[in-house]
Amino acid sequence: MKPFLFFVLISAIVLFCFTSCGSTAPKIEAIKPVPSDNTPMVYTNKTSFISLPVEITLQDIEKQLNKNLKGLIYNDSILKDDNCELKIWKSGQITLEEEKGIILSKLPLKIWTKIKYGTDFLGLNDTREIYLDGVLTLKSKAHLTNWKLTTSSSIENFEWNESPAIVISGKKVPITYIINPTLSYFKKTIAQQIDKAIDETCDFKPHVFEALDKISEPFLAHEAYETWFNIIPIELYVTEAELKNKKITLDMGLKCNLQTMIGQKPAKQFDPNKIILKPVSKMPDNISLALAGVSTYESASKVLTKNFKGQEFSSGKRKVIVQQVELWEKDNKLIIGLDLTGSINGTIYLTGYPSYNPATQEIYFDQLDYMLNTKNVLLKSANWLAQGTILRKIQENCRYSIKENLEEGKQNLMPYLNNYSPMSGIFVNGTLNDFEFEKIELTNKAIIAFLSTTGKIRIKIDGMD
Secondary structure (H helix, E strand, O other): OOOOOHHHHHHHHHHHHOOOOOOOEEEEEEOOOOOOOOOOOOOOOOOOOEEEEEEEEHHHHHHHHHHHOOOOOEEOOOOOOOEEEEEEOOOOEEEEEEEOEEEEEEEEEEEEEEEEEOOOOOOEEEEEEHHHHEEEEEEEEOOOOOOOOEEEEEEEEEEOOOOOOOEEEOOOEOOHHHHHHHHHHHHHHHHHHHHHHHHHHOOOOHHHHHHHHHHHOOOOEOOOEEEEEEEEEEEEEOOOEEEOOEEEEEEEEEEEEEEEEEOOOOOOOOOOOOEEEEEOOOOOEEEEEEEEEEEEEHEEEEEEEHHHHHHHEOOOOEEEEEEEEEEEEEEEEEEEEEEEEEEEEEEEEEEEEEEEOOOOOOOEEEEEEEEHHHHHHHHHHHHHOOHHHHHHHHHHHHHOHHHHHHHHHHHHHHHHEEEEEEOOOOEEEEEEOOOOOEEEEEEOEEEEEEEEEEEEEEEEEEEOO
């Protein structure tokens, strides 16, 4: 497997630090530089902006409506106020169509009504129960604001499967003229009930937060080097929705921090109560990602020790064997402690500044040198290792092209941009440009590399449970 960027960088230092050894085995007793204080790790991370055009199919809204809108949808059980009782049930699947930005809903209904007719004079009146079966057509203007679909509906048409009628004195008497005015009286009420059902059914915010929660779970990007990728959402932007071509489209934007952590799995930092929702009128159509790669000294030291323990490096008759590697920071410099046995025994300490050459895409160490005390000790006991020519050779060779690593970082993210589904019915697709290296920072606890890239991402909501 390709080594992770930070470990390859440090590995290169170790490999090239053993180019010359002596034939004797003096004991080196260099003084260990004291690490910087143990305050919490603090670094400045550029925030990333991810533009996410979102599509919600009308079919998916139809599915949610049929799932949640069932049974009795209207009930008027008072006869005296208008000589009519009315109950309406949903009797079949709701179908939705789109026409010039308007939703046309066809709602199969079964209706039971009790009608009082005649006059109360001398008790000359009667009641009849009537069962009806038909399809109600609604015309709705849809709005998706703050991830909640609301509609303003009006009844467009009634289509009866069979003309309403009752039998009086053995004759079938059409009563459409009675039923239609009665239903017309309740048009506004019925439409309001449908709007209320849609409002309660089509709140997509919980689905969005659930998706954010899932993508915020740190995932293992590189098992061998215990590399974890982490997304920390900060703010969520959303534009007003548009209904067109049988789908609702809107633009969403996510402001977040991106991190790569080395070592133990980091804690998930997603808190839906802290996510700021902001309505906006327009959103850029691309993304800008700023990735912070965090490699703790403790984790890097463990992995390097595991990889290099027992390796032998020789020069002529002199040789050294690496037993342990330790890294830390002091005064904004990287300190490399090498535990050696062989022609010399003990620990030597090197220091330098990690730098980057954008022209060659190489990381190198500027001003690499022995710590002063280490150099003084080597001059007395292992002068061959302390010579300037040896150190220059180390510095010349202590460089590494990260071109492949930048490409590997891009490839590690691509599975999450190729029809990735963080939850049922939500699909993510996108493209990323090449990563560009920006800078390296040393903190008291970690090496942090900053990378950036641009690209495009699109989310489709289709088939949610």
